[in-house]
Amino acid sequence: MKYLIVGLGNIGPDYAHTRHNIGFDIADELVTQLGGSFSNIRLAYYAEVSYKGRKLHVIKPTTFMNLSGRAVNYYMQELKIPIENVLVLVDDLALPFGKLRLKLKGSSAGHNGLKSIEDTCGGQGYPRLRFGIDDNFSKGRQVDYVLAPFDKEEQLELPALIDKSVSLIQSMVTIGPQQTMTLFNK
Template sequence: MKYLIVGLGNIGQEYADTRHNIGFMVLDELAKQENAKFYSMRLGYYTEVSYKGRMLYLIKPTTYMNLSGKSLNYWMKELKIPIDNVLVIVDDIALPLGTLRLKPKGSAAGHNGLKNIEYTLGHSNYARLRFGVGDNFPKGKQVDYVLSGFDDDELPQLPALIERSIEMIKSFATIGAELTMTRFNK
């Protein structure tokens, strides 16, 4: 069984530890735990890890957030992975920090990365792991907020949330979206 796990983010050092790059951060930690190294490939940084007899293909798109669909679509076709085995990890300002939600499908909710994936695929029927980053920003400052780093009081929470995200990815690949939602979405 093959799974495509796509962590959304932006390439470049200036975006490295920003809220918008939580998808990259989760996959970086998963790769680190599995002693896997990312390689620069077409439209993304690529690595693969094996988990309980399943291959997890980890992709960090190099297309920038607004063109994430191009990378996801390319790798889905290249690796011949069905949409049911695709999981996108994405930051979500509608959820408070500390909230993780797996959804089998849904709306883009104004997120440019998800909007582009939906546009590229022609539908929104793909699983996503929504990582809450909060919405503590003044009106009109959403872009500045998601492109900024986590606050000092938020940083201590990140390792456990990233670890839980990894557990959810592994669960998705072994027991599927519905059971993972039942187990983790609280």
């Protein structure tokens, strides 16, 4: 069984460890915990790791958020991974900070990375791990908020939340999405 794990974010030091790049941070920790490393190859940073007999192909698209679908579609086709075995790691303004929610499908909810995947890969039927970043910004300041680093209190909580996200991914690829949703979507 093989999976494509997609951490969403933007490349470059200006975006590193911002709210919008939490998908990259989770992907990094997953690969680190499983003893892998990323290589910069076609359209993405790519790593291949194994977990309990499952092969995990992990990408961090280098196409920038708005064109993430190009990288996802390329790796789905190249690796022959069906859309239901793709898991997208994404920030979510609609959830309180640190809240994790596994969904099997759904709309992009205005998220440009998800919209690109939806448009390029054939719809909304792919699982996603939504990581809550809260919506604590003034009117018209959404872009500044998502492209800013987490505040000091949030940064203290991030390592445990990223670890929990990695555990959720490992659960999904071993016991499946339904049981994982029961365990983690509380």
